[in-house]
Amino acid sequence: MTLVDTHHHLSEADFRAEALRWLPNVSRYARLLTRDPSDADDLTQETFLRAYNSWTTFRPGSDCRKWLFTICRHVFLRREQREARAVSVEDPDAELQGTAQLYWDAAESGLANLFDRIDLGPAIERGLLGLPSEYREVVILVDVEDCTYADASVALGVPVGTVRSRLFRARRLLQQALVDHARDIGLVTPYAKRDSDERILR
């Protein structure tokens, strides 16, 4: 018996139109969660099977992509047999100083335009895959999938404030990895000394 036989308001055609169209998004999310293409395909398949089996619980008109991300994450966590770990909230002052410091370091190294380069793809992927999963998943939801903080909060099952702190920390870690990469491959230009007073945020 198929879903269409028992639940007229949510048909297989709806599943095809509403759920399967998000397969590329779920696949990207799965790839970044698992860090392995083969595992990602398995996770994507399992996500859609569970979504199909739970399709009658999906509320028509709600955000199907977000619903799929939530399922995907739950399957992943269950597979990993681990619990979502509490990540300490960053010290806002330290985070602010770190964000500013990273920019100044990059600017002083002639890397202010680093992110306009088009050849950073592999380095970004490597940097992202190197992040702890709590940070990685919030970047993919907000920065790649364009989720709001509130939507990411629902998908991850954490407060909005936690989404924000994880996201900011993740971005800084990723930026640091990219700046380090740029230095490693010799993109740094001669040090341009600045007045140290300029580096203090007021």
Next chain:
Amino acid sequence: MTAHKVDDIACAHVISSVWDYLDDEIDADRKHQIRRHLEACDHCRDQYTFEGAFLRSVSRILNDETDYAALRHRVETALIKHGFSRAR
């Protein structure tokens, strides 16, 4: 920093809000204040440009052009085994 305060908002507050601003996660008044500050403060604007380029770079790189046909076929095959109908 050349502009410590513009429109009653300090550089430190702008930098601490730059991600929220770029993500459009702040209210309209705050957004307006930050926009005015960025127009007047070279240092904050440079950092804002840097962070914005970073976000565009991440979004562009990870929104790849992978062909998902094979994966979609695999998923649909698995769904059919669970009662899903073939596409007409």
